[in-house]
Amino acid sequence: MTIQRQYSLPNCVLTLEGMDSLAELGDARPTLSVLLKVTCQFPAHNFSFACDRTFFEQFARVVSQYAQSGLSGIRSPQLPLTLDTHQPNITLMPAEGGKHKLLLVPPPNPEGPDEQTARPGQVTEILLTPLQLFDLVETIDQVYGDPKTLPDAQQLFAPVSRHDLANAEPLVQRAAPVAVGASGLAVAAGVLFLLPVPKVQQPKDVLRPKPTPTPQSQASPQPQAQVPPSPSRPEPSVKSIAPASPAASPVAVASPAPNPNPNTASPKTASLNTGEIIPTAKAPSTTAGSQAADALIAPAKPITNRSQLAALERYLYGELNNAWKDRQAATIALNYRVSVGEDGSIIGYLPENVLAQSAVNQTPLPELLFTPLDRSRTGEPTASFQVSFSQAEGVQVTPMKSVSSGDGAPQQVQSPRLNDGLLRAEARTSLEKSLRSAWSRDRAPSMPLMYDVQVNRTGEGVNFKAANRSAASKGQFPLPQLLKLSNSVIKGANGKIQLAPLAEFRVIFWPDGSIDVRP
């Protein structure tokens, strides 16, 4: 027995036909559990269609989802916007004027074609007002809400997920902002790439007044005008020049130190040693040195650092000693006052006696004199020494009395100690080598002789001290030619003469001819 049920509202009538498979006698209202046909009518449009249960369920789902989107304003992506006409389908979408468009491809009529029904295979469009749509929603809700109709069927409500919403947007549209951003970045990068890279300039030192560079300076070191008299640290960018070699002019030329005032030493020292200067200052200027000496007027600062003075004295001695080849002329002592710059170059000299003046060409002084081409420089600190050349005693260098003197002779200035282990080892080995090569077995002493020898970092001996009694009684060092006081000075990194760090080793001369060098 078929059951017919109608759910009607003014704008929509749903008629269900089915059977009761769970027939129970005595029920006032049978349960329509098997649905055979559903007819949906829209009286206002004079439209109806029939369908089976499957299509009805799809229809109900679509209507419910559309009603939900009406409440939230968010359309579910599961609601299609267009219809595939090849199969029964339904969808809803908003239309103009607040109305709703129902698109329907109805299934074939289970009971045969009917004039009033829609034709299958065609899309039918119906415009529903809000009230008509609501009536449709309400009738479907009533169908599902009726416990005696399709008790197993249920309406499912699920919120539209964010994921579905995001995926619903076509991929091209979603990728568009990313693409615009990336292309904008690429364009900006290309434009900025064309900007020139700023050149990095080393900051120029504007605080110190730079002297004009001489064409002679070959080395890179910076000029040193106006440097205070006793600098202790060498400047980093200046290359250190090897300890002075006897070659006179290359050294003098390569030295970067400007020598502004060859003659400044004399007026300055004139103020210090008043009595002696005047006669010599009036000496006829026949030599280049005294010409240079008379040229400039600007005062020079005296070097007052004791260790520097000591270093310069030894250096000057070494230079003059090495350079003075022809010692015949100095039958009588030739005395000069020599002023020396910080780098050890002889800036100027003054003969102190008449014979010295005439015999100056037999001394190495003229060759060693450093004459700068540009004489407008001022104020390089200088040291003055009294130099005496004699056949008997060779070269003697003594410092002039300076303003702050009053302390002891330079010999009493201590050389700094060489502390670097590596350098000490190197010095020791080279000292050993030089001692052994110079020593010959037949000179071996009868008793072992011990000496404390000071050497510089290259192993060149500077000084000795007797360390045992037999050495003390002997007095002289067995190999005096290896000891040079000039080895105790080096040209520091700034071009200035400094006392070199020295290392002290114990040298033992054994009776069997061997030599020991102990740290």
Added chain:
Amino acid sequence: MTTDSSASLPVLDRLPDPPVKDGECPRRARQQLDLLLLAIEALDLSGSEAILYCARDLELTSIIGNRVNLWRLRATNPLRRAVQRRALSLAEAKALATITVYLAKRLTVLIRQLLLACERLEEQGLSTEHHFRLSDYLERFRSHFRARMNPRRSAVTVYSTDEALNALAINLLQQLLYCTATAGLERFWISLFDGEVA
């Protein structure tokens, strides 16, 4: 009161708990609940009292006990002038939704009347002033909205004109109509979370 009392309220149990973060309602849900209640107040003069009575009838007084409480819950709507910066729990939202649907069902006839009038006026091309009840509703809605909503918010500036507010009012009326359906409460509750869940 924000106690989690939905466990003891069977009225609210029929509504499922959507998987939202921290059990708090999203912005749009709070906004929608407040606006629908606003529409109900505009429909019915005794709307404010009716809400409280409804809460009592449905035994939701543990959640909405008094006027102040109700105002605090509704004021979580971000568009309000005096926005309450607190979260609206799911239980509170369910209570408000249930009351809204209950009251809407009571006003079904009126809602249908107004919507029908709207259609007729539109067909005839007349403005809404020609229908007394409709214009009454629209005017009350506009004044309530302007009185309570913060005009500086960008979402509110969209409704600065009468026409925009009227359109909003009609839209809310249609939503209330959907709420009156047999499965209206479930559908409405779920629609509050459209686009808010993962």
